[in-house]
Amino acid sequence: MAKLQKSIDKRNALVKATIELVNNNGFHATPMSKIAKMAKVSPATIYLYFENKQDLVNQTYIEVKAEYTNYAFATYEENMSVEDGFELIWKRIADFKLKECEHAMFLAQCDNTPMIDEPSRIEGIKHLQPLLDLWQRGKKEGLVKPLSDFILYAYAINPLSFLMITQKRGAFQLNESHIQEAYQAAWDSIKVNK
Amino acid sequence: MAKLQKSIDKRNALVKATIELVNNNGFHATPMSKIAKMAKVSPATIYLYFENKQDLVNQTYIEVKAEYTNYAFATYEENMSVEDGFELIWKRIADFKLKECEHAMFLAQCDNTPMIDEPSRIEGIKHLQPLLDLWQRGKKEGLVKPLSDFILYAYAINPLSFLMITQKRGAFQLNESHIQEAYQAAWDSIKVNK
DNA sequence: TAACTAAAAATGAACGTTCATTCTTTTTTT
DNA sequence: AAAAAAAGAATGAACGTTCATTTTTAGTTA
Numbered sequence: 001m002a003k004l005q006k007s008i009d010k011r012n013a014l015v016k017a018t019i020e021l022v023n024n025n026g027f028h029a030t031p032m033s034k035i036a037k038m039a040k041v042s043p044a045t046i047y048l049y050f051e052n053k054q055d056l057v058n059q060t061y062i063e064v065k066a067e068y069t070n071y072a073f074a075t076y077e078e079n080m081s082v083e084d085g086f087e088l089i090w091k092r093i094a095d096f097k098l099k100e101c102e103h104a105m106f107l108a109q110c111d112n113t114p115m116i117d118e119p120s121r122i123e124g125i126k127h128l129q130p131l132l133d134l135w136q137r138g139k140k141e142g143l144v145k146p147l148s149d150f151i152l153y154a155y156a157i158n159p160l161s162f163l164m165i166t167q168k169r170g171a172f173q174l175n176e177s178h179i180q181e182a183y184q185a186a187w188d189s190i191k192v193n194k
Numbered sequence: 195m196a197k198l199q200k201s202i203d204k205r206n207a208l209v210k211a212t213i214e215l216v217n218n219n220g221f222h223a224t225p226m227s228k229i230a231k232m233a234k235v236s237p238a239t240i241y242l243y244f245e246n247k248q249d250l251v252n253q254t255y256i257e258v259k260a261e262y263t264n265y266a267f268a269t270y271e272e273n274m275s276v277e278d279g280f281e282l283i284w285k286r287i288a289d290f291k292l293k294e295c296e297h298a299m300f301l302a303q304c305d306n307t308p309m310i311d312e313p314s315r316i317e318g319i320k321h322l323q324p325l326l327d328l329w330q331r332g333k334k335e336g337l338v339k340p341l342s343d344f345i346l347y348a349y350a351i352n353p354l355s356f357l358m359i360t361q362k363r364g365a366f367q368l369n370e371s372h373i374q375e376a377y378q379a380a381w382d383s384i385k386v387n388k
Numbered sequence: 389t390a391a392c393t394a395a396a397a398a399t400g401a402a403c404g405t406t407c408a409t410t411c412t413t414t415t416t417t418t
Numbered sequence: 419a420a421a422a423a424a425a426g427a428a429t430g431a432a433c434g435t436t437c438a439t440t441t442t443t444a445g446t447t448a
Contacts (some may be wrong), residue, residue, distance in 0.1 A: 029221030032408055042425045053408065095207040112306035112359065114220040117209040147375050150366050155379045159348035165306065172344050181341050185349045189383035224435060236399045247434065404426070
């Protein structure tokens, strides 16, 4: 195993603990001491890896966001048809939100509170470009409604966050056929009606 | 002006200050002392109206949620057609989220964090029944897809929260034609394709 | 109406706790 | 043996909450 100056394992453990504790207790009830304890590290050690608590949360956000978009676009290729490309990306995102539920929950919490500072938020948005390009192509081909990317995202992608959260809270159980139904609803909402 | 034992004005000022401060700074950066200051009240006075900070936030959540659903259904009548009823409710909700943006933002934050305890969350859901009944009717009439209420809500209603938040963050400007487009996307996502 | 009074409401200051962060020392690495 | 990394204990500030006191209210008496 390669050795960096500071242990990457320790950093990862800190990020992991942050996600878990913030998910379960919220930012306001997640003291540095608990993060340190869960990561099996002294509180002082956190400050070797991160400037302060805000920096720890910002960096965690950016990393999880990057992981999310990497997963979403991992198997996508630009020469796919708009419909195939969208279905592929959509299902990868659904997959991520269900399998990496903890990480997706963390993102949802960050995206809906003033927990993250503005620069980190902007940094996190950048990585969605392939999806926006795909929609651009879809609009040109007359397959996708000529709407702003925000509206397309709101209807095609964001509903998955709501479903993930209600599922996590135990309100109902998502299964494979729900995923297919949700995909159909997503596509119906943004596709041009012939 | 009628006089209650304890001043209802003071209570309202506290609730209002809570919404404003939690919206701008998050729960974790909203100390009771600031809430008291903004409401022009002593910190000790808060505890005459609320048990503690958690109780203050819970009660605020329930009140805002009730205000939201009251507004949503205020002009709805059960003898309306499914399509008309849905459009009416949808547009009332859109209206609320844009006009009472602060209140809607507060709800979004509560709904996406562990800020609120479970009983208050359940209390908040109750009031949506008229919409669920409408969908039930729509399914019977073959107008609305036979999907779970959670999925219908995720696609028909929840996207408005995303749009509201991005608009509030200044990412883009929502206008009347966006609202119409969004309504169409909402209906397209849940209506049965003939 | 005016004075009085007991209870309720409101307050500013204080309390004990917890927090993020730093300091000093020890351990590990090279 | 020097430098880097990690640790536990310490620190000062900030927090939620309570305490002791003052102010306001509402009812009663004159």
